[in-house]
Amino acid sequence: VQLQDSGPGLVKPSETLSLSCTVSGGSISSYRWTWIRQPPGKGLEWIGYIDDSGSTNYKPSLGSRVSISLDTSKNQFSLKLTSVTAADTAVYYCARSRGMGLFDYWGRGTLVTVSS
Amino acid sequence: DIQLTQSPSSLSAAVGDRVRFTCQATQDISNNVNWYQQKPGKAPKLLIYDASNLEVGVPIRFRGSGSGTDFTLTISSLQPEDFATYYCQQYENLPFTFGPGTKVDVK
Numbered sequence: 001v002q003l004q005d006s007g008p009g010l011v012k013p014s015e016t017l018s019l020s021c022t023v024s025g026g027s028i029s030s031y032r033w034t035w036i037r038q039p040p041g042k043g044l045e046w047i048g049y050i051d052d053s054g055s056t057n058y059k060p061s062l063g064s065r066v067s068i069s070l071d072t073s074k075n076q077f078s079l080k081l082t083s084v085t086a087a088d089t090a091v092y093y094c095a096r097s098r099g100m101g102l103f104d105y106w107g108r109g110t111l112v113t114v115s116s
Numbered sequence: 117d118i119q120l121t122q123s124p125s126s127l128s129a130a131v132g133d134r135v136r137f138t139c140q141a142t143q144d145i146s147n148n149v150n151w152y153q154q155k156p157g158k159a160p161k162l163l164i165y166d167a168s169n170l171e172v173g174v175p176i177r178f179r180g181s182g183s184g185t186d187f188t189l190t191i192s193s194l195q196p197e198d199f200a201t202y203y204c205q206q207y208e209n210l211p212f213t214f215g216p217g218t219k220v221d222v223k
Contacts, residue, residue: 044152044160044203044214059211093159101207102150104171106159 001026005094005107011114017081021094021107024075028052032097033077035068037090038109045090049097050077084114118142118206120215128223133194137218139187139204147183148208154217155200163202164189194220 007019021033035047048058050068058066062081070077081088091111095103119142129135139149147167152160162171164180167187177192191198199222204215 043216044205046212046214057210101148101205101212102162102165103152103160104162109159
C-alpha cells in the first residue's frame with residue numbers, strides 16, 4: 001500500500017487549504033483514512049478521519065473549518081481546511097487507519113505554509 | 117481530550133545501550149496506545165500497537181509494555197538506525213492524541 005499526498009505548498013491567510021491523498025496497492029474499502037499534521041519542529045496532531053462509508057470524525061477544536069471527503073472511484077480522499085492562519089502552517093500527512101486508531105501506512109507529507 | 121506526557125523529552129545514548137522511555141496518560145486508556153518512530157523529514161512509522169504488540173517487520177529489540185495510564189517503550193540494544201524521535205498515541209477516546217515525543221540522540 002502506498003499513499004501519495006498532493007496539493008499546494010503555499011496558501012494565503014483566510015483562504016482554503018486543499019490536499020488530496022491517492023491510495024495505491026490496496027483498496028480504500030474497510031479502513032478509515034486519516035489526516036494528521038505536524039507544525040515545523042513540533043509534535044503530531046490528529047485532524048480527523050473518514051471511513052469507507054463516508055462517515056467522518058474531526059478534532060473538535062478545528063470546528064467547522066475542516067472537512068474530509070472520499071472518492072472511491074479514484075481511490076482518493078481529500079482534506080479541506082478553511083479560513084487558514086499562520087497557525088495552520090504544518091506538514092500534513094495522510095494515513096491509513098487500521099482497526100480503531102492505529103496508523104500503519106503514511107504518505108510522505110506535504111509542507112503547507114500559510115503566508116501572504 | 118486525553119493528554120499524554122512523555123519522559124524524558126530527550127536522551128543521549130550510545131549504540132548497544134538499553135533505552136527506556138515512558139508515556140503517561142491523564143486517564144485510564146486500557147491498552148489503547150501505539151508507539152511510532154519518526155526520523156527527520158520522514159513520516160512516522162508504527163512500531164508497537166495495543167501497548168505491546170510488535171508491528172510486522174519491526175525488530176524484536178523494540179518492546180512495549182503497560183496498561184491503564186502508564187506505558188513504556190524499551191529498546192534492548194540501540195542500533196544506529198534507532199536515533200529518532202518516538203511518539204506515543206492514544207485511541208481510547210476521540211480526538212486521538214499524541215504525546216510530545218522523546219528524542220534519542222547520540223551520546
